[in-house]
Amino acid sequence: MAIETIFSTNNLPAPQRYDGWCELTAKTHVPTLFTSEYASDFRARLGMADLGSVQITALTHPPLTTHRPSRLIRRSDPEMYVLGMIRRGNARFSQADRNFVAAEGDLLLYDTSQPFVGETHAQDSTCSEVTVHVPKALLPLPPDPAANGIMPALLPGTAGIGGLLKGVLQHLITDTSPLRPADTVRIGGVVVDLLTSLVAHELEADTHLPPETREATLGMQIHAFIERHLSDPLLSPSTIAEAHHVSIRYAQRIFQRQGRTISGWIRERRLDHCRRDLADPAHASQPVHAIAARWGLPHPQHFSRAFKRAYGIAPQDYRHMTLHG
Structure with a gap:
C-alpha cells in the first residue's frame, strides 16, 4: 500500500490529541500555528508515503485554521512547493495577497517560503485532503513565484492534465497493492512531471501574465520536452x-x-x-x-x-x- 497510516489521535487520551497532532504535523510538513474549536477532543489521522524526493500525505481532521507566519519561516523552511488536493470539505487560503476558496476536487499550489493562512471547513466536521511536498529544485519556477503572480494558484482537477494528476493521487491513497521501492521512485517522478505540465499549461493559458512569467512558462515547457x-x-x-x-x-x-x-x-x-x-x-x-x-x-x-x-x-x-x- 502506498499510503501507510502512521498516526491516529484515537491512540492518545483526549486531552493530548490536539497537541500530538500539532507536534507531528510540524515534523511531517512545516511548522505552523493551529487553532481549532475541536481542540478539546481532536480526532484525526495521518498517512504518508515517500516517493523518492516527493512526499505524499493523506490527512483527515476536524475543521481548523493554519497560520505560517514569517517568524516560523525564518526558523525553519524546507524550501518546498506544496500541492493540496481537497477530498472532503472546503478550504480558504491566503498567501502573497491572493485569496482562494478551494472546494472538493480542487488543487491548490503554494510555497512554504511565504507566509500563509488556511482554513478548512466541513458540514460534518470531518475535513480531508492530500498534500504533495515537492522540493523547489524539481519544479522549474522562477526564484520568487509569488512576485511573478504564479503562486499561490488554484488549479483545475476535473479534466485534462489536472484530472490525470488528481487520478494518480486518488489511486495512491486508495490502492492496497504493494509497491516496490523502485516503483515508488517512478511514481514520484510521474507526479512531478504531471505537476510541471499542469503549471506550464495553466500559465500559458493566462494572457495577462508579464513577460518574465511567460519566459518561466517556456522554461517549464522546455524542461518537460527534455524529459520526453x-x-x-x-x-x-x-x-x-x-x-x-x-x-x-x-x-x-x-x-x-x-x-x-x-x-x-x-x-x-x-x-x-x-x-x-x-x-x-x-x-x-x-x-x-x-x-x-x-x-x-x-x-x-x-x-x-x-x-x-x-x-x-x-x-x-x-x-x-x-x-x-
Whole structure:
C-alpha cells in the first residue's frame, strides 16, 4: 500500500490529541500555528508515503485554521512547493495577497517560503485532503513565484492534465497493492512531471501574465520536452530551440538564469535516469551500456567517465553496491 497510516489521535487520551497532532504535523510538513474549536477532543489521522524526493500525505481532521507566519519561516523552511488536493470539505487560503476558496476536487499550489493562512471547513466536521511536498529544485519556477503572480494558484482537477494528476493521487491513497521501492521512485517522478505540465499549461493559458512569467512558462515547457526526449541521442540545444520556435541564445538564457546550461541539464537528467535504473532490480540483467544507450548515452566510455564525475563511482560498481550491499 502506498499510503501507510502512521498516526491516529484515537491512540492518545483526549486531552493530548490536539497537541500530538500539532507536534507531528510540524515534523511531517512545516511548522505552523493551529487553532481549532475541536481542540478539546481532536480526532484525526495521518498517512504518508515517500516517493523518492516527493512526499505524499493523506490527512483527515476536524475543521481548523493554519497560520505560517514569517517568524516560523525564518526558523525553519524546507524550501518546498506544496500541492493540496481537497477530498472532503472546503478550504480558504491566503498567501502573497491572493485569496482562494478551494472546494472538493480542487488543487491548490503554494510555497512554504511565504507566509500563509488556511482554513478548512466541513458540514460534518470531518475535513480531508492530500498534500504533495515537492522540493523547489524539481519544479522549474522562477526564484520568487509569488512576485511573478504564479503562486499561490488554484488549479483545475476535473479534466485534462489536472484530472490525470488528481487520478494518480486518488489511486495512491486508495490502492492496497504493494509497491516496490523502485516503483515508488517512478511514481514520484510521474507526479512531478504531471505537476510541471499542469503549471506550464495553466500559465500559458493566462494572457495577462508579464513577460518574465511567460519566459518561466517556456522554461517549464522546455524542461518537460527534455524529459520526453532524453532517449534521443540527437537531443541538443538547437533541436530544443527549433521545437519551441525560439533562438538558441534565448533558450540558453532561460537556463543561465537558473545557473545551468541546456547541455549540462540534459546530461544531468540522463545520468540520473541511468543511476535509478542501475539501482533497480528489474533492470539487473541488462548490461550497463544498454541502460546508458536507452537514455541517450550510446558511447560506453563517455558514459562511464561522466557517471564517475557525477557520482564519484563507476556505474558497474554503483550497481553492485546498491543491489548487493
